[in-house]
Amino acid sequence: MQVFELSKSFINAVYKNISMKKYLILLITLSFVTTTIQAQVDVKLRINHKSGSQDFKFNDVVTAKDGYNIRFTRLQYYISKIKLIHDNGKETVLEDVYLLENAGMKLTHDLGNFDIKYLEGIKFSIGVDNGPNPNPNDPSNNTTNHADPNLWPNSHALALKSPRMHWGWSAGYRFVCMEGFSGPSTNFSCEMHALGDANYHEVDLVAGAEIINNEMVIEINADYLESLYNVNMSSGFYLHSVGGKAVTFLKNFQQRVFSASMEPIKNTTGVGSIKGHDYQMKFQPNPSDGPIKVTFKPKGNSTYLFQVFNLQGKLIEKYELNGSNAFEIEGLSVGIYHGVLLENNEAIDIQKMVIIR
Template sequence: MKNLLLFCALVCTAFANAQVDVNLLIHHTFDGQTSVLNTPGFTRNNEEIKITRVQYYVTRISVIHDGNQETAISDDTVALINVEDGISTTIELGEVNATNLEGVKFHIGVYSPVNSGNPSLYPQGHPLAPHNPSMHWGWAAGYRFVAFEGVAGTNFSQLWQFHGLGDANYFETQDLMTATTTINGVETFEINADYKSALNGLYVSQGLISHGDNGEAKKVLQNFSNSVFYPTAIASTEDVTTPATELVVFPNPSTNGNVNITATKEISTLYVYDAKGQIISEVNLENQKETQIQLKDKGVYFIKVLDIDGVLTTRKLIY
């Protein structure tokens, strides 16, 4: 009898979850704009810049599901993100044994010992094969984890460059907790990457070049891991076809916790999430276009509005 019960338990566990095809979709932005490269914008230090190059590796991805369980995606899933290729990048994660998909996280860079391998051994077109411009630093140091470049200063005459690398700087992102959206029949984690945040704490108006595994280059890698990426969706089971509402959140960053929110379409519901993806406030606005919120604690938040057409729009907020 005990053996029968054990067998039933094992069978029930095996069939509790199902194989789900999953993708990761990264939307590229600069200060809320979908046009990232060669577009004037301002850093958090109010320096006007243009970004000319954004390339980085995404590896060792994990899917969070069914009560914070983690499933690691195969190490063979290596993505070289190049913002020049388009306004978004899709990474196919394959099938995951899960019932409730809850979030995703990943590393920036190339893991050891692959990082010290020979790029010429990979077939042409592979993310780890030689590229132009090069993403490989050298035999000892390995790959550039991030290549982030642009111009600043008067008439954009000052060049700035950050090439971050090094096994010690193989950083993992925070848990990006978000429900999936069904896109072309595949459960898809949608996240935003705001490359403005990659320059947090850095000044580039006089020009700045940092290549290597320390200093400002390391700071950029840290910013990529903890500030650049944030989730875009709360929940959706339909393919997304309606454009998002234009949403202004100001001041951002907020110095006193008071934040004004203005939208181009009427807002049905306003959500405020903390950095861990936990909801801290939900307000029915009865189709208003403007409102104000008061934050108590300093930190990173995500403002999400559901408009009258049922479209969800997200903005990152810092206090």
């Protein structure tokens, strides 16, 4: 299924050259098409690895929240049970998707192709779930966290890895492996391998996404210094466990480590938003058998203009807003129209409106 993306720069070209009227006609036609088909899009996930405010790097000496020096030499963890929240609260569950994240690498994970118009949030769990094993090569009744990693293809996240991410069938997978050195000269060895079914927790983020090269890219931040909250490694540390400070450590991954890189913006195609600001243009009621009230959220002291076009690209109405962010459109004949909002003569949003009788 093909989906047409409306480009803000394309809209603005129309206003810079009146001879490009035919392109406005095409634009409006394509805009109508996008309202009648599903927004199939490839969704990607990227994690921005951080040590506080700086980028995470192995062997960089950084200062933990408690004031001691630490440098990391290994940091890997599993992500599973991913859920995408989108389009007014719909939840799409990604079945049988397992990611092995490495903080030393900038990875882009392909989550799949979905019917999503705009993203509102993402949920995921740290570790490997204790649910039914999706491996078609495994005839046992073992759950995913306690199944045989040898039966997964080598390329799969749950296959045997080096260094190891599996601790045996009984204990299951290591959810997070963190290793490094601490102390004034960072010569005290530190190891935290945290695991356990009871420590499998869900992260819940309100997050937006950007459309990059026709793909929806979700970026989230991960500050790994937050994982050490109430986990003191100043004099060295060693724990491979389901209990003790491993519980605190994995709770920190759930509650403190991750944050959204971008807030939700309703229109992720770039029309209707300039990064960091959602104009929230709304038509009420729509469809309407009478007047339509238009509202939007202005930015700063900008000047705004609103124009109404029919499907043939003919300008029907023009409103100079003069500081108002709410007004009514009256007197339109039955039909389908498109309203275009301009900020400082730059087109920033285009939406369909329908008049019925």
